[in-house]
Amino acid sequence: MTESPRIDGLLRRIRGEIRRRRAEYYGLRGAFWGAIAAVGVLLAKHGIGSAAPWIAGALVVGGAAAGIAYGLARRVGRSDAARVADRAFSLEDRVATTLEWAERPDRTPLVDSLVADTIARVDALELKRVVRRVVPREGRLLAAPVVVCLLLAVAPPIPLPSGRLPDFLPSGEEEKEERATSSMLEESSRPIAKDQTKRSSFEERDFAQRAGGTGATTTGDLSAIFKDTSLASQRPDFNSFMKKGDERLRMLEQVDRLPDLQSDFTNNQYKMVFRKSKSLTSGLRPDQISPQKLRELLEEMERLGRKGGNNWSGDAMEGMEALEGGQPDRALDAMQRALDKMRAMDEAQRSGKNLRGGRESDRSGRGRDRARGDGAGPEDQDFGEGEGLMPGRGRSNTPKGEATQRLRSTPYDVGVEGESRQGRKEGYDTNLTGRGGAMASRLQYLGVIGQYRKQMEDAITREQVPRDFHDQIRSYFQSLDER
């Protein structure tokens, strides 16, 4: 004996009821999320236009419909329905057991009695709704997004920021502009090819030169990142500006690649010593000065003097001896003498470089003014901003000339620093050719020879010259003196 039509009808009815409840449940959930999406659409009503309310309504209805469809489409098992019937009508698992055992081959004799008993009980049932309604959490919250939707639908559109600056260019130019910007970004995002022939210090100087404002840049140069000139003449593009800013921020993280402007151009060793001495002695009597700090400063001065072969090293030594003898006032006097000599030498050097701040520079500036008034030639005029002297070749685009090749970059590179390099630094090319050959020399012969000799001694001390050449070089300079 199998199940009766009555049991089958009961199960069909319960399955239908479960489907309806599921449809309600998932329909409410779908409507809620559709309403949430509709709120977003209505917020963007300004951009979407008059279709926004219709889209919002479609989202709510569509969400509900999708939920209902999902609820209706989900399968309801007969055993599940049987268990629901057993619980709802207090049938004590009779229907579920009947369904399971009615068709089993190993059914026991009691199963027939069970089936008959179940049919009799199901026949006697008063059918009622057995699946209770479950309202999901989304259903309880559904009113909120719906109300918001209605308010937004009635309210005027909310203007939203466009995210672009006003368009100053015609459309044809805009396309061209975008292409240019993208290529510019590509260039800046490319890995920067490092010039192997340049020392890192000179790379830093390259950055500093751009403060002068010259527009010339080279491919692979980091100047493309630091310059605004490419953007300055073009229509402002907010997006590219942001991307550019990102590139700059990334560069700022690479602190080792940034030029140290202060140490390069405003501070030299002598200035640092001046500054230290000033901070040490400011407002204090000699007996109030820390002997330890004074000793350290004198040692540093002595070291600088010894290193550069300068004449204040003796004063610094005298100061240190006085300090050890318990005479800080004598030590301070010695330090002051050493500082004076140091300042004098620094000014002399600055005058030699035509840098501002040197006494010689002031004097020569005044002399130039006079000469200009006398109708002097263009060679006597100072270089323009951002330009420098290329010895023997006239003006250079860079204020300090071309970078020197790194010494000892190859095993055969044993030249003296400043001897054979290009550009202008502390050494001078004596092979004057071309335009520079017509220039009148502004340097004293003895001064130049003195500087060369000093550099020669430095190079020999730092063992930059092979030992076999030392005597030869010294004899060469001696022959110059004799001349």
Add this chain to the structure above:
Amino acid sequence: MNRDARVEAFVAAFEALRVEVEKVIVGHREVITHVLTGLFAGGHVLLEGVPGLGKTLLIKTLSEGLELSFSRIQFTPDLMPADIIGTNIIVEDPDGRKHFQFQQGPIFAHILLADEINRATPKTQSALLEGMQEGAVTVGGASRPLPAPFFVLATQNPIEMEGTYPLPEAQLDRFLFKLRVRYPAIEELNAIIDRTTQSRAATVSRVVSGPAVMSFRELIREVPIASHVRDFASAIVMATHPQWEKAPEVARRFVRYGASPRGAQALVLGAKVRALAEGRYNVSVDDIKALAAPALRHRIILNFEGEAEGIDTDNLVARIMESTEAATAQSREPFLR
């Protein structure tokens, strides 16, 4: 006799036996029902309770209601296995020749009352093991079957533990149910006083025969059980094991060893008896729930924390059952699955 008639006969016998017992025993309806359930399920029952609650009287009354032989063994520390099983004794025949003859012990009875079973030594307690499980005993290399039906009803006192030998787990597992005989309510106590202090004692009639019991035992096994009900029983038993990955927190915390497969068998068999005794042809989840405590309470061994905190195994089983029911699909809304 058609099937329904057999079920009706069982229901009638079950009810008649209960009525006969209740003529003597006041209250303890649930204990009586479970004892009868154990009888028809083919298991043995351990009754635990303080002295004077009528445990022994209940069993004696039950034996009087059945047309079955009855033996009673008072377990004492000096009781020996041979005192239970029997022994070979030398007998002299009329010809004057002597030979060994097996003298049956008290175990050879249909209903055996092992009174205060925890007072005997484990050696003697173990003498019951083979008989309870196999329905036979081995003496002198010869296996001797016990009469069928063989039904052991043991009692033990939970408070006088001094000088006692608590039953080992292996023997506890042989009992289908462990029933707790609780103190009667005041109305029941008044009824006990009235019945036992009057001159006229109640007489118990023999209402069920031994073959009938055996027939009912076969009928019980025909009762169908739905898979989801069986799964529920299995899940409950598995949930008593702290090592099970889905074991509830209470089992993990307080249980050292969970119930054996015999526990699941006892659960389902008892549920079948209960269903049939109620005139139902199938096992329901409620049957499983009703039999969970008597079938599992003696099969769960608490760990140190459980013992130290005085965890009651009945409460433990109830909590395990709740968590199992919540974990299974029984209590969930079908349309959300």
